[in-house]
Amino acid sequence: MEMRPLGKMTSALGLWIIIVLLLFGHATESSAHEPSSSALAQEQMHLHSVNFNIATTVSAQVDTKTIFSCYTYSVKNLIMAAWEILPRDKIPCIMAYRSDKNETKEINCTNERITWESRPDWNFTLQIDPVTIDDDGFYTCVLSAPDGNFQYVYQLSVLVPPEITLSMDGNGTTICEASAGKPAAQISWVSEGYCFSVNETHGNRTVTVKSICHWNGLNETKVTCFISHLTGNKTLSIELLPSCLNHSTLSSFYTSLCVPLSLITIVGVILIWKAICHRIYKFQRTRSIPNINTKEEEFYVNYMKSIYYGNESMN
Structure with a gap:
């Protein structure tokens, strides 16, 4: 020195x-x-x-x-x-x-x-x-x-190393937070979204840094938060909720899904209607045709009765 x-x-x-x-x-x-x-x-x-x-x-x-x-x-x-x-x-x-x-x-x-x-x-x-x-x-x-x-x-x-958290609210907004670090941490994202940062300095001269992001309109399913600090670097990743996906992508998806569902519904209704009509037609046809077997059986029974009663009278 x-x-x-x-x-x-x-x-x-x-x-x-x-x-x-x-x-x-x-x-x-x-x-x-x-x-x-x-x-x-x-x-x-x-x-x-x-x-x-x-x-x-x-x-x-x-x-x-x-x-x-x-x-x-x-x-x-x-x-x-x-x-x-x-x-x-x-x-x-x-x-x-x-x-x-x-x-x-x-x-x-x-x-x-x-x-x-x-x-x-x-x-x-x-x-x-x-x-x-x-x-x-x-x-x-x-x-x-x-x-x-x-x-x-x-x-x-x-x-002072910061405490690191990564979370997501119900609206799909993702928050990467480096709490009570000294000096202030630096936060970056992969992939980049629509982000802004908020810094809060505490009485003991530590700083909390929040990076708030959303990916509406971007085709991302997973993002990573990078925290750079003099005491060491950290990374955290999170899966995006479906609400974070591209609105137009969701619309196209729902549209493409509705077309086959509609076709399946129409075909199903036609098949069900045909099955009902067939059962009605079969039932009506059955009622219009006389039951030949039943008449033959009645004739046979009457014939046997006449023979039986004839024998009884001879005796």
Whole structure:
């Protein structure tokens, strides 16, 4: 990493070093000479005017661990090392180490997740474990030595993966939603339909993105939603309902379906009518023809009776 001499920095860095010196009572250890809390607060407010254009941007995903290294080469005869932590919308915190006394001190540091990675007499690396969305901000390391004072600035951007959903309402409108992501997710579709997007920014700086689409007039049966985000990309697919299909296509389909159905209905009616007529004709014909077999049977019965009764009279 590049180290920058104090002579090329703003005067605010000088105020920063003064605060560190006051923290350790460099002039005297007597409490009578310690600065008041209000004086320290005023000194810290000046630190917000530091030019952070030279800051190195670092991204870390929420609920992971991240570290900030203070330097990459040895600083000879180090006097002190300190971290100034400027979270977004929060009070600055200072963590400092003085080498000649081998002691550390802190001011306004209440976040137990932000600590030295190891013993500061071994390593000046700062760690955050785990990272939360409130850790967005600037992290400045300052080293003080006889040959100069140096600083390095990090700007931390916390990434939050969005929650992804894909749904469809009863009208065939499809909604692809990336909820509470940081930064805002990017949404695209295959195949493309008639779409528009709505973004909602929440109080914790996360953003919900909704892409609302419909495919009326397009011959699509399945569509895919692509969600692009710094924490990873995702895809979701959904089958379109029949109401999403082309209206003219449906009309043609219904028309082509009605023609054969009509023909089948007409033929069915004709066949049924013919069957009824045939049964009526057969019934009437049966009634008009005398039953010959019945008459023969009656004749035979009468003949047998005459023979029987004739025999009886002879006896």
